[in-house]
Amino acid sequence: MPELSERWKLALAMDRKPKTPLRPQAHRRPAGDLPPDTTGTRPSGKPAVTIRDVARHGGVSIATVSRVINNEAQGVSPKTRARIQSLVKELNYRPSRIGQALRGQATDTYALVISNIQNSLYAAIAWELERRLNDGGGVMLLFNTNENADLQDRCLAEINARHVSGLFILCAVESRSLRQTVAQYHTVFINRRVTSLGETSFVGVDDYAAARDVVSMIVEARHLPLGVIHGPLYSDTSASRLRGLRDALHEKGIPLEAGDIREADLSMDGGYRHARELLRQKTYRALFCGSDQIAYGAYRACCERGLAVPDDIQIYGFDGNPLNEWLAPWLNTVRIPHTSFASEAIRQLASLREGGVHRSIILPYDIVAGSMNGR
């Protein structure tokens, strides 16, 4: 033990840290090869300057440096504080999040698990979340499940191995380790709830009511007969939209045959294939699609069949994809407030971190009627 102290003193005198005898990954490098940092600028992935460096240059203890960088109100004289602060700037010191995390602090690292980043609506929500987290000094880990339970479990496992400060799941699927992860991390579900989980934090719209509104719109405009391509029923969101549609049609006495309804996955290709089938069997005046992505696929099927949208056939989507006004002005849709989704999700996560309770935050939606392409 005294020997160590000696080494330390010596090291400090030399203004050098004593090198730990460990040489990580040394086995990967054949003996005789160049040592790892011969160039002096070899990318190391490690912070160049540590709290110890700042302390040494400032002639104070690391405790004092820590107090300064954490802006502790007390415990540091104004003079010392100012000196260390300028030293931090000068040395370009940034405290390692890794060290902080291990010490038990918040990492300000958040995870976003997203079912499909190719959906520009989801990308827009991801972007909003990322921007707002950055504004608050946080960062975002992005995971993509592709609507697959095994992939989602793998994402959750990776999240479990890091200390994240919170978790957003944009369109979760049921998966083995979902329950445990949700119990371990503050979690906010976005746009899709997992009902089997019981009480959770959720941000979304009233999909059931929105679907009913769409039906009213369709019926008033007499866009019948109607074909339906809904999303997968494992998604509570898709299921609610379908229920709203069915109930509203039923109440209005409008029949819907089994052949008029098809279930597609949440993709353009899914919408395309099922629309093609539908259009083959009957002349529809409108297609109700469970999402805008599905609607895009349906659009292509209509075009290929020589049907003009919206003159020959109307397409109804769901989501209010930000792309619509540019590339799909013909689309009727339900605009969900994706910007508010992000801000409310972050607000709810902050509330959870402060001990708040789970809440369902149901935001208002808009019905958007498609235009004739601006002409």
Add this chain to the structure above:
Amino acid sequence: MPELSERWKLALAMDRKPKTPLRPQAHRRPAGDLPPDTTGTRPSGKPAVTIRDVARHGGVSIATVSRVINNEAQGVSPKTRARIQSLVKELNYRPSRIGQALRGQATDTYALVISNIQNSLYAAIAWELERRLNDGGGVMLLFNTNENADLQDRCLAEINARHVSGLFILCAVESRSLRQTVAQYHTVFINRRVTSLGETSFVGVDDYAAARDVVSMIVEARHLPLGVIHGPLYSDTSASRLRGLRDALHEKGIPLEAGDIREADLSMDGGYRHARELLRQKTYRALFCGSDQIAYGAYRACCERGLAVPDDIQIYGFDGNPLNEWLAPWLNTVRIPHTSFASEAIRQLASLREGGVHRSIILPYDIVAGSMNGR
């Protein structure tokens, strides 16, 4: 010192870790309030089970557990190994990346800095990167710069505070701390190089040649006169595309007046506004756009003016956005191989980590002619 040992022995005997006397964040919780983990399942953000728990239950040292989970070939008897392995499964133990990172190991955490996630081409590349990194057991931190140097610096600062194993920058801008970050972390630039940085790793296409090919296509089809809306010239990619265009037109003796050229930012709105201006002043037969996003905006401007695309006016884009075949079949574009972008970028990063040298990887592109919307 001996006192500590006593505490440890006692603790081990009780099968409990001795609690550190530190109570992080205790000051945030008013005295008399409930203690943090009264519920027993309060989200903690910390791994539930640590290497120490496994060691204790297995009756071995943490060193042995470490050897097992890292699959060290030697140093553990097969019997012990098997026992610990099943214990790891049983306890659902996952080594903390934080602990590993601090110890100097690779984190398998990669950062992707992206200039605009709303661009579906970039989203597609992000998705490919994420998927491939996940396949290799890695995770991806996502950052969005919005083409802004200050925001990019903030992203780089956050990256600096974590030990990332590598960095991808999809469309970098020049910024103060870029050079230092690139020196510190293995970095691969994608789709846009920063020439001032000297030799770097890069994955992209030959934008100059591609632009020349587009000009040939335009001239052969006699889609003239031509209006040009190029991307911002701080982007080397945009600048190369413009140079290719200018040179090719010049060689073919086709004049291009200053009024026919406009610089837009890389957004649909930018394309829209500039196309509107162009269309006001002359009757163009074609618009050359520096990116597909710009082209989408131009499309809207054409529609609003009552011009049919592609019958009245042709639109030429650049990127091969995956959305095109669904929503913009009228678009002529240069398809960059975004899937290969991801795989080559990862391959190059792996090469750098193994001591490889910087390389420019120039991939082939396709010229895609727009269709008449499938009709």
Add this chain to the structure above:
DNA sequence: CTGAAAGCGCTTACAG
């Protein structure tokens, strides 16, 4: 084959 120990970069209760 196995374990004790050092140390990665931090924060904070405790003692001066």
Add this chain to the structure above:
DNA sequence: CTGAAAGCGCTTACAG
């Protein structure tokens, strides 16, 4: 106001 020390979860050279 300030510092020494403990410890977060790991890995590995070293010693047995």
